[in-house]
Amino acid sequence: MVQEATSSAAEANPVSTELRGKILLVTVDNPPVNALGVAVRRGLMAAIEAADANPAVGAVLIVGAGRNFIAGADIREFGLPPQPPLLTEVCSRIEASRKPVIAAIHGAALGGGLEVALGAHYRIAVASAKLGLPEVALGLLPGAGGTQRAPRLVGAAAALDIILSGRHVGAAEALKLGLIDRVAQSDDTLAEGLAYAQELLAAQAGPRRSRDAQALADRATAQAAIDAARADVQKKQRHLFSPHKIVEAVQAALDKPFDEALKLERQFFMQCLDSPQRAGLIHAFFAEREVAKVPEAAAAQPRPFKTIGVVGGGTMGAGIAVAALDAGLPVTMVERDQVSIDRGRANVEKVYDGLVAKGRMTVEGQAAVMARFTGSTDYAAFKDVDLVIEAVFEDIEVKKAVFAELDRVCKPGAVLATNTSYLDIDAIAASISRPQDVIGLHFFSPANIMKLLEIVVPAKVSADVVATAFELAKKLKKVPVRAGVCDGFIGNRILAVYRQAADYLMEDGASPYEIDAAVREFGYPMGPFQVSDLAGGDIGWATRKRKAATRNPAARYVQIADRICERGWFGQKTQRGWYQYPQGSRSGQQDPEVLAIVDAERQRAGITPRSFSSDEIIRRYMAAMINEGANVVHQRIALRPLDVDVTFLYGYGFPRFRGGPMKYADMVGLDKVLADIREFAKEDPLFWQPSPLLVQLVEEGKNFESLNKAAA
Numbered sequence: 001m002v003q004e005a006t007s008s009a010a011e012a013n014p015v016s017t018e019l020r021g022k023i024l025l026v027t028v029d030n031p032p033v034n035a036l037g038v039a040v041r042r043g044l045m046a047a048i049e050a051a052d053a054n055p056a057v058g059a060v061l062i063v064g065a066g067r068n069f070i071a072g073a074d075i076r077e078f079g080l081p082p083q084p085p086l087l088t089e090v091c092s093r094i095e096a097s098r099k100p101v102i103a104a105i106h107g108a109a110l111g112g113g114l115e116v117a118l119g120a121h122y123r124i125a126v127a128s129a130k131l132g133l134p135e136v137a138l139g140l141l142p143g144a145g146g147t148q149r150a151p152r153l154v155g156a157a158a159a160l161d162i163i164l165s166g167r168h169v170g171a172a173e174a175l176k177l178g179l180i181d182r183v184a185q186s187d188d189t190l191a192e193g194l195a196y197a198q199e200l201l202a203a204q205a206g207p208r209r210s211r212d213a214q215a216l217a218d219r220a221t222a223q224a225a226i227d228a229a230r231a232d233v234q235k236k237q238r239h240l241f242s243p244h245k246i247v248e249a250v251q252a253a254l255d256k257p258f259d260e261a262l263k264l265e266r267q268f269f270m271q272c273l274d275s276p277q278r279a280g281l282i283h284a285f286f287a288e289r290e291v292a293k294v295p296e297a298a299a300a301q302p303r304p305f306k307t308i309g310v311v312g313g314g315t316m317g318a319g320i321a322v323a324a325l326d327a328g329l330p331v332t333m334v335e336r337d338q339v340s341i342d343r344g345r346a347n348v349e350k351v352y353d354g355l356v357a358k359g360r361m362t363v364e365g366q367a368a369v370m371a372r373f374t375g376s377t378d379y380a381a382f383k384d385v386d387l388v389i390e391a392v393f394e395d396i397e398v399k400k401a402v403f404a405e406l407d408r409v410c411k412p413g414a415v416l417a418t419n420t421s422y423l424d425i426d427a428i429a430a431s432i433s434r435p436q437d438v439i440g441l442h443f444f445s446p447a448n449i450m451k452l453l454e455i456v457v458p459a460k461v462s463a464d465v466v467a468t469a470f471e472l473a474k475k476l477k478k479v480p481v482r483a484g485v486c487d488g489f490i491g492n493r494i495l496a497v498y499r500q501a502a503d504y505l506m507e508d509g510a511s512p513y514e515i516d517a518a519v520r521e522f523g524y525p526m527g528p529f530q531v532s533d534l535a536g537g538d539i540g541w542a543t544r545k546r547k548a549a550t551r552n553p554a555a556r557y558v559q560i561a562d563r564i565c566e567r568g569w570f571g572q573k574t575q576r577g578w579y580q581y582p583q584g585s586r587s588g589q590q591d592p593e594v595l596a597i598v599d600a601e602r603q604r605a606g607i608t609p610r611s612f613s614s615d616e617i618i619r620r621y622m623a624a625m626i627n628e629g630a631n632v633v634h635q636r637i638a639l640r641p642l643d644v645d646v647t648f649l650y651g652y653g654f655p656r657f658r659g660g661p662m663k664y665a666d667m668v669g670l671d672k673v674l675a676d677i678r679e680f681a682k683e684d685p686l687f688w689q690p691s692p693l694l695v696q697l698v699e700e701g702k703n704f705e706s707l708n709k710a711a712a
């Protein structure tokens with residue numbers, strides 16, 4: 001056995017080679033995920049050169065060390081000057097090898113990782129391997145031959161599906177599609193890869209290049225698939241840049257010789273790389289991983305939890321119960337009486353009934369899940385439960401009464417959580433004998449679907465309870481964001497402010513329909529007035545009434561929404577709100593009577609309406625959001641700007657390709673945002689008070705990202 005280093009700095013080389021008989025074993029070992037940084041690219045290039053030059057080598061086997069084959073290009077290198085060799089050159093060099101090259105895949109073979117495998121001549125994968133070309137999720141396209149080799153191997157329709165969705169393809173499906181040649185019999189990737197290589201050697205199978213594969217031979221079928229994808233992307237992904245380029249790259253695979261099309265793919269890749277969408281999406285990728293890095297999780301071990309309690313069987317409580325059941329946890333739900341607990345159980349069951357009806361769950365599966373659910377009207381049912389989440393009516397006295405019961409029955413060390421969306425958790429914690437165990441877990445509705453979980457950290461909570469909450473989020477597959485205690489925490493506090501900005505815009509002259517249209521054009525799925533109709537106008541109305549007594553009388557207050565609610569127009573559920581929903585339709589129609597109410601309110605307030613361009617609507621809407629986001633960071637309600645970004649990406653429909661409000665602010669330029677705020681302040685200095693943090697950053701010539709970096 002010959003251990004052969006491919007560079008003089010062997011210890012720094014993440015690609016090692018070892019001759020096993022006639023097979024050159026090439027191992028990529030670049031933790032954590034074997035990303036294809038420059039050293040890996042150089043190592044692979046050198047390994048293939050060495051194999052071609054060495055007569056003792058009959059075949060090459062590429063494997064990944066650790067948990068994955070290769071997870072793709074090194075995303076951290078994007079935006080830096082490219083270092084040779086380019087990955088596309090590496091893949092082409094592998095493909096050009098005179099010796100057969102085999103990729104043996106386990107774990108993730110994603111993006112550039114799969115492209116390396118497609119550059120190889122034969123592919124074997126263990127059954128649990130996940131293959132995919134997820135570049136689209138980063139605002140990119142497969143830029144190392146993926147848009148050319150994949151269609152040639154699996155056809156245009158399958159390739160477009162894989163590349164445009166970015167989904168992970170299991171080994172069995174990959175085999176069926178023709179993306180790989182074999183699914184391994186066992187999980188021993190190395191042994192299986194070596195055996196396959198031996199077999200190929202014995203059969204004298206030479207290189208077999210993906211560029212020569214023939215799955216595009218039926219041109220008419222391929223063209224029809226491309227046309228369908230083009231139409232679909234134009235309709236559904238209007239705002240995005242890279243999907244359109246993906247379709248054109250696959251078109252080139254059909255129209256042009258391989259080498260020419262490969263060059264075009266590179267050009268498209270570079271255009272994507274330079275787009276602000278790439279910057280926004282990659283920010284989102286790292287931000288959603290950074291949010292879980294909080295001081296308490298680093299300092300303390302989570303408390304073990306095996307059982308979950310839920311107080312309240314309404315929409316929220318049932319959704320939380322389903323989220324926990326879906327994660328395999330047993331759930332005990334307590335309600336105040338038999339009727340309520342029956343309704344709570346029915347609310348949980350309804351979710352699974354829906355899955356069964358859609359064929360996504362069997363009746364037996366449903367029964368097995370429901371066997372883990374216990375309903376009770378007695379708090380004593382919580383006596384052995386490790387973590388209880390309260391989801392009762394939003395009233396501090398009601399919540400305190402629930403916590404008094406929990407304090408009485410729960411075992412020492414049980415985590416006691418509240419799902420409140422704005423109440424003072426410090427006050428709830430102070431009302432019982434064990435404030436160190438009390439934390440906020442703010443789920444978003446529907447709680448079994450929405451990914452965001454605000455973990456609200458009161459003053460007296462112990463670090464291990466915070467660590468437990470982050471562990472729970474992981475178990476429930478939620479994206480956790482750490483928030484401090486204040487009215488509305490991160491998300492709802494900021495929402496209240498930009499929602500107000502939308503109301504001011506409306507009273508000053510923009511129609512709710514113009515505002516919604518501008519916000520949709522910005523990339524949101526819905527505008528704020530549509531969201532209000534969906535959520536129910538009565539919810540906001542109740543909040544406004546609650547806050548009326550404490551509202552600053554000098555602050556501007558727009559009454560239009562109250563006029564709408566007074567008529568009982570609460571949105572979709574009443575078939576009328578800001579829009580009309582005839583016969584329960586979900587797509588609203590503009591309502592001239594609403595416009596008349598808006599007009600009457602303007603007159604009452606003595607306002608002469610003016611027109612607003614979409615651009616100005618967005619500038620005001622975003623300035624309000626960013627400014628309050630800066631306040632939230634300044635007051636340490638959010639640890640970092642990226643926590644605000646993730647909150648809005650996962651809880652409020654903020655367009656992911658813009659990276660979140662704070663990333664968007666960085667891209668616009670904080671000086672411009674501040675200049676806007678100062679301009680708007682001339683009309684209403686009370687509302688448009690620049691955040692001290694924003695002012696400070698502009699003065700220091702810094703951006704929000706500098707704070708993310710400083711915290712890392």
Ligand code: 3H9
Pocket residue numbers: 032033035068071072073074075076087088108110111112113115134135138140141142143144146269286289290
């Ligand atoms: C591409 O390939 C372009 C090419 O077509 C063309 C080029 C010319 N680079 O997710 P985890 C880090 S684009 C750098 O928590 P898991 C991650 O930030 C790429 N770093 O683990 C984290 O760091 P930290 C296409 C990366 O087990 C750590 O690794 N590929 C990369 O839950 C662990 O990650 C993709 O989009 C990377 N490529 O999931 C795949 N990937 O510990 C992206 C991860 O400091 N990656 N990191 O927080 C994934 O989907 C998941 O990471 C994976 C593992 C499924 C692999």
